[in-house]
Amino acid sequence: MTTQKTLFLAWQDPESRSWFPIGRLTFDGARYKFVYTQGVKEAQQMCSFSPLSSFPHLEQVYTSTHLFPVFSNRLMSRSRPDYANFLQWLNISEHEVDPLAILARSGGQRETDSLAVFPCPEPNVAGQYQLHFFAHGLRHLPESAIERINHLEPEDKLWLAHEFQNPHDSLALTLHTENHYIVGYCPRYLRSEVFELLRQDPTSVDLRVERVNLPPTPFQFRLLCRITTLCNQNFRPFSGEEYQPLIKEDFATASLISPA
Known part of the structure; x- marks a missing residue:
């Protein structure tokens, strides 16, 4: 079937x-x-x-x-x-x-x-949803952030943060490392779902590095991320x-x- x-x-x-x-x-x-x-x-x-x-x-x-x-x-x-x-x-x-x-x-x-x-995304046998995306906005980051991206490893944990005072986008969601390097942005077309997940239970959202593609790979394919969440029975991604x-x-x- x-x-x-x-x-x-x-x-x-x-x-x-x-x-x-x-x-x-x-x-x-x-x-x-x-x-x-x-x-x-x-x-x-x-x-x-x-x-x-x-x-x-x-x-x-x-x-x-x-x-x-x-x-x-x-x-x-x-x-x-x-x-x-x-x-x-x-x-x-x-x-x-x-x-x-x-x-x-x-x-x-x-x-x-x-x-x-x-x-x-469809839930796996554990009831988890997974979604892959490439980090956006890398061309706007300082060289030090790009260098930090180059040293990331698969399965490194990343965090999401809301940039309330971003003058260009007040709903911007940054991706940053444990030592607070901003290494990209969550794609805008995914944000409504991510915000809803964070509103329901921030601890249910796990963001990891899937792969780092070193230069001369174009910025749009440089940092591949994986977000995993265990949704409750009342939430299904992209069902709004x-x-x-x-x-x-x-x-x-x-x-x-x-x-x-």
Whole structure:
């Protein structure tokens, strides 16, 4: 039996730099499905978001037997000479062929647009949720912080801190070491869930170094982190209103998209 896999699509407003979850991609083993989520309403109201050219109609379910180009174009070509190094940066097997697994770990971000993807985690046998992400904002850190990152080891513990007085982002969540070196920032599109976890029980959140990729690895892939939490029965990650489909899929018109 194939377990359905889910990725969310986030959009960043280029002016305010705010992130909004706008879509959900699922794969049942045979067919990919994309729908816009309720988060698109806030993106429209606050930042005049327009539908993506690949998915022009908000109230429609898009299906395909192939991964949609807006996602597949975020995958590095396996023919590139640095592809093996890329998989090492992600800390996944060189034999991994599942495009959703690669997108979930890499985030699928490109410098040419304002989209990112992240997975919907499922609980393991111990009832824990795990999520991997690359630390953001490294290019804004001093050289001493970058040097500290270079000396981190897998499984080193990190802490989260709320930068109330950050003049650019009052909701910024820093990642810092035991000796208080700031080594990056939590991605903005994950913060609402992390804040909720911290509000419920700060001790339930465990943040660790998964892998450090030394220079000349690009900053966006330099520090891979892993956050683990044991959620209570009333909390499921990314289950809020903004992550729910914009329309009821059972009654929606489906659009079959052929591969580009």
